[in-house]
Structures are given as C-alpha cells and as structure tokens.
Amino acid sequence: xxxxxxxxxxxxxxxxxxxxxxxxxxxxxxxxxxxxxxxxxxxxxxxxxxxxxxxxxxxxxxxxxxxxxxxxxxxxxxxxxxxxxxxxxxxxxxxxxxxxxxxxxxxxxxxxxxxxxxxxxxxxxxxxxxxxxxxxxxxxxxxxxxxxxxxxxxxxxxxxxxxxxxxxxxxxxxxxxxxxxxxxxxxxxxxxxxxxxxxxxxxxxxxxxxxxxxxxxxxxxxxxxxxxxxxxxxxxxxxxxxxxxxxxxxxxxxxxxxxxxxxxxxxxxxxxxxxxxxxxxxxxxxxxxxxxxxxxxxxxxxxxxxxxxxxxxxxxxxxxxxxxxxxxxxxxxxxxxxxxxxxxxxxxxxxxxxxxxxxxxxxxxxxxxxxxxxxxxxxxxxxxxxxxxxxxxxxxxxxxxxxxxxxxxxxxxxxxxxxxxxxxxxxxxxxxxxxxxxx
Numbered sequence: 208x209x210x211x212x213x214x215x216x217x218x219x220x221x222x223x224x225x226x227x228x229x230x231x232x233x234x235x236x237x238x239x240x241x242x243x244x245x246x247x248x249x250x251x252x253x254x255x256x257x258x259x260x261x262x263x264x265x266x267x268x269x270x271x272x273x274x275x276x277x278x279x280x281x282x283x284x285x286x287x288x289x290x291x292x293x294x295x296x297x298x299x300x301x302x303x304x305x306x307x308x309x310x311x312x313x314x315x316x317x318x319x320x321x322x323x324x325x326x327x328x329x330x331x332x333x334x335x336x337x338x339x340x341x342x343x344x345x346x347x348x349x350x351x352x353x354x355x356x357x358x359x360x361x362x363x364x365x366x367x368x369x370x371x372x373x374x375x376x377x378x379x380x381x382x383x384x385x386x387x388x389x390x391x392x393x394x395x396x397x398x399x400x401x402x403x404x405x406x407x408x409x410x411x412x413x414x415x416x417x418x419x420x421x422x423x424x425x426x427x428x429x430x431x432x433x434x435x436x437x438x439x440x441x442x443x444x445x446x447x448x449x450x451x452x453x454x455x456x457x458x459x460x461x462x463x464x465x466x467x468x469x470x471x472x473x474x475x476x477x478x479x480x481x482x483x484x485x486x487x488x489x490x491x492x493x494x495x496x497x498x499x500x501x502x503x504x505x506x507x508x509x510x511x512x513x514x515x516x517x518x519x520x521x522x523x524x525x526x527x528x529x530x531x532x533x534x535x536x537x538x539x540x541x542x543x544x545x546x547x548x549x550x551x552x553x554x555x556x557x558x559x560x561x562x563x564x565x566x567x568x569x570x571x572x573x574x575x576x577x578x579x580x581x582x583x584x585x586x587x588x589x590x591x592x593x594x595x596x597x598x599x600x601x602x603x604x605x606x607x608x609x610x611x612x613x614x615x616x617x618x619x620x621x622x623x624x625x626x627x628x629x630x631x632x633x634x635x636x637x638x639x640x641x642x643x644x645x646x
Contacts, residue, residue: 215365226353245322249335256286257326308332378402394421424478448473481603493538500529510545520559526566530641545604546634550574568640573633579623
C-alpha cells in the first residue's frame with residue numbers, strides 16, 4: 208500500500224508540474240498570438256482607414272462604424288490625426304481607454320494591451336486595443352481545460368497504480384503467508400514461484416538460511432540423541448562395576464562411596480534417557496498413519512509403572528468406548544511415563560496417583576502434594592526446572608511433555624491445587640482423537 212501511495216503521489220506531482228509548465232508555455236504562446244493579432248489588425252485597418260479618410264469632403268470629422276449585428280468586440284480601435292482628433296473608431300470603442308499616441312509599437316495600461324501605427328508621415332494614426340480581461344479569461348479556460356481532466360485522470364491513475372501494485376505483489380503475499388507458518392518444527396524451503404525479479408534473490412537467500420537452520424537443528428538433535436544412546440552401555444557397565452565393588456568390599460566407607468557412585472550413575476542414566484526423549488519430542492514423528500485405541504496402551508504403561516513402584520497406588524480410569532487416535536504409541540508412552548514419574552517423585556508418599564483418560568482423549572494425572580506457588584508452576588515446563596531441589600530428577604519430564612503437546616497442537620495444563628480441592632497437583636493434556644476432531 209505504501210508503494211502504491213508513493214508511486215501515486217510522485218505521479219500526481221509529476222502531472223501537476225507538467226500541467227503547470229504547459230500552462231506557462233501556453234500563456235506565453237497565447238500572448239504572442241494575441242500581440243500578433245493586434246499588430247495584424249492595425250496593419251490591415253490602417254490602409255483602409257487612410258483611403259476612407261483621404262476621400263472625405265469634411266476634414267476632422269469623427270466617423271463611427273456601426274455594428275452589422277450584435278457581437279462581442281474584443282478588439283477596438285481609434286484612428287486619429289496628428290492633432291489628436293478622432294477621425295474613425297469602432298462602434299464599441301471607448302476613447303477614455305486610449306492614451307495619447309506616442310509612436311508605433313506595443314503599449315500596455317492597467318486594463319488594455321494596445322498597438323500603435325501610423326501612415327502618411329504620421330498624419331494618420333491608428334491604435335488597436337484589447338482588454339486584458341479577455342486574455343485572462345482565455346488563460347483561465349486553458350487552465351480549466353488542462354486541470355479538469357487531471358481531476359478525473361489522477362484518481363483513476365491512482366486506482367490503477369494501486370491495482371497494478373497489488374496484483375504484482377500477490378506472489379509476495381503468498382510467499383509471506385507460506386513463511387508465516389514456518390517454525391522450528393518445519394524449516395523446509397518456502398516455494399517462491401512468480402516472485403518479482405527484485406524480490407526473488409531475497410527469497411532464495413531466505414530459503415538458503417532456512418536450509419542451514421534445519422541442518423543445524425537436525426545436527427543438534429541428532430547429537431543429543433546419539434550421545435545419550437551411546438552413553439547407555441558404558442553407564443550400565445559403570446553401574447555394574449559399582450554394584451560389584453559394593454558387593455566385594457567389607458569396608459563401610461568404600462561401600463558408601465560405591466552407593467554414591469551408583470546413585471550418580473543412575474541419575475546420569477535417567478538424564479540421558481530424558482535427552483533422547485527430548486530429541487524425539489523436538490524432531491521425531493509423533494503421528495501415525497492409522498488411528499488406534501489408546502486404552503490398551505495406557506493400561507499397559509500404567510501396569511508396568513505400577514510394578515516398578517509397588518508402594519504407590521496408581522488408580523486408572525478409562526472410558527467404556529474406544530478412544531481412537533493417530534498419536535504415535537511411543538509418543539504416548541513418553542507423555543504418560545513422564546507425567547506419572549513426576550507424580551511419583553513429587554507426590555506425597557503413600558498417596559494414590561489418579562490417571563484418567565476421557566472419551567474425548569483428555570489425559571489427566573493428579574497426585575496429592577502441597578500447593579505449588581503460581582510463579583513456580585509457570586516455570587515447571589522449562590528445561591531443567593524442578594519443583595523441589597530436595598527431590599531427585601532431571602527437570603526435563605514436564606518440558607518434554609510440553610514440547611510434544613505443542614507439536615500435536617495441544618497444550619500441557621498444570622494446576623495446583625487440583626480444581627475443586629485445596630491441595631494437590633494436576634497435569635492435563637488433550638491428546639488428538641477422532642471424537643475431539645468431530646467436536
């Protein structure tokens with residue numbers, strides 16, 4: 208729009224300047240034509256006047272020429288002798304507007320432009336006068352003739368310029384729309400067909416930048432996943448060695464150090480597993496080709512976690528009807544394991560953990576705990592952010608779930624206290640489901 212306005216403004220100024228110069232040139236040419244007409248009129252009338260005056264019987268008598276028919280007389284004239292007596296005049300001539308004769312040539316008063324000429328050695332003199340108002344009226348008509356078309360042409364041209372600019376920039380708007388939907392999960396090049404030649408190099412540079420960014424992000428995620436994967440075997444071996452050392456020594460101090468080593472290695476193992484999950488959450492495939500029922504998988508994961516934490520009750524509530532979703536099973540496993548692991552670590556010991564899957568695909572995990580302050584609650588989805596420094600954990604679990612939620616078009620909703628109660632902690636996420644899409 209600014210481009211159209213700029214072009215329209217420049218075009219308008221150019222037209223006004225061109226019209227002004229044209230008006231000045233026309234005014235100058237018009238003055239030349241009218242001056243030439245004055246001179247020509249005087250030179251044609253003078254021989255006729257001389258012939259008529261010389262043939263008179265009465266000398267010094269003023270003769271008025273009558274009008275044949277009514278008309279506007281823009282040119283009037285007087286014929287005088289060398290004593291200033293009027294010998295001949297046009298029917299509409301006003302002697303008061305004619306100054307005293309002072310020789311051949313052009314003269315100008317406040318109201319008239321005049322031309323003087325004489326014959327018979329200056330004894331017969333003619334003065335032709337034209338009102339300056341006549342010239343001003345003609346000049347105004349010329350200006351109106353130049354200006355009125357501009358009043359129509361300029362708005363039409365501005366509309367045409369705006370239309371042409373908008374049409375020519377349509378590919379740029381499509382390119383911008385395609386670029387707006389790009390994010391860290393989709394850094395593929397943006398198609399840029401039919402872009403103006405001036406913009407095409409920018410689009411090529413931008414696409415090249417997107418390609419480099421995608422390669423950098425893929426390398427970063429690949430490194431994190433590969434590094435975490437490669438750490439699993441040596442960490443498992445180190446844990447085994449620590450356990451063997453603890454079993455083979457009778458020294459209490461050595462056994463204590465072996466316990467510390469084992470605990471540290473297990474914590475490092477959990478961090479490496481979370482790093483692999485984070486890499487999957489950021490770059491892996493999260494949707495399947497075919498929908499499947501989520502209930503059996505949720506039931507299987509909860510039973511597996513219940514065997515790992517027999518001291519805690521996991522209360523699972525599933526709907527009666529199938530919950531069909533195209534969510535990848537591995538992604539569902541990552542979500543559910545991290546939410547339950549978070550509840551196991553930060554919930555009150557011995558209190559039950561409630562897992563609920565609704566018919567619309569809404570997954571909720573709640574546990575008993577002190578109320579988490581709002582400022583701390585808002586930070587829990589940040590990486591390496593833990594609700595309590597006294598509880599072991601990587602600080603990545605909720606961040607991983609939040610990332611997966613973002614990629615599947617949902618959101619991780621955290622609440623404390625649990626809605627309708629005065630304590631507890633709740634984590635809720637809407638999983639993609641056919642029922643949810645129909646609603």
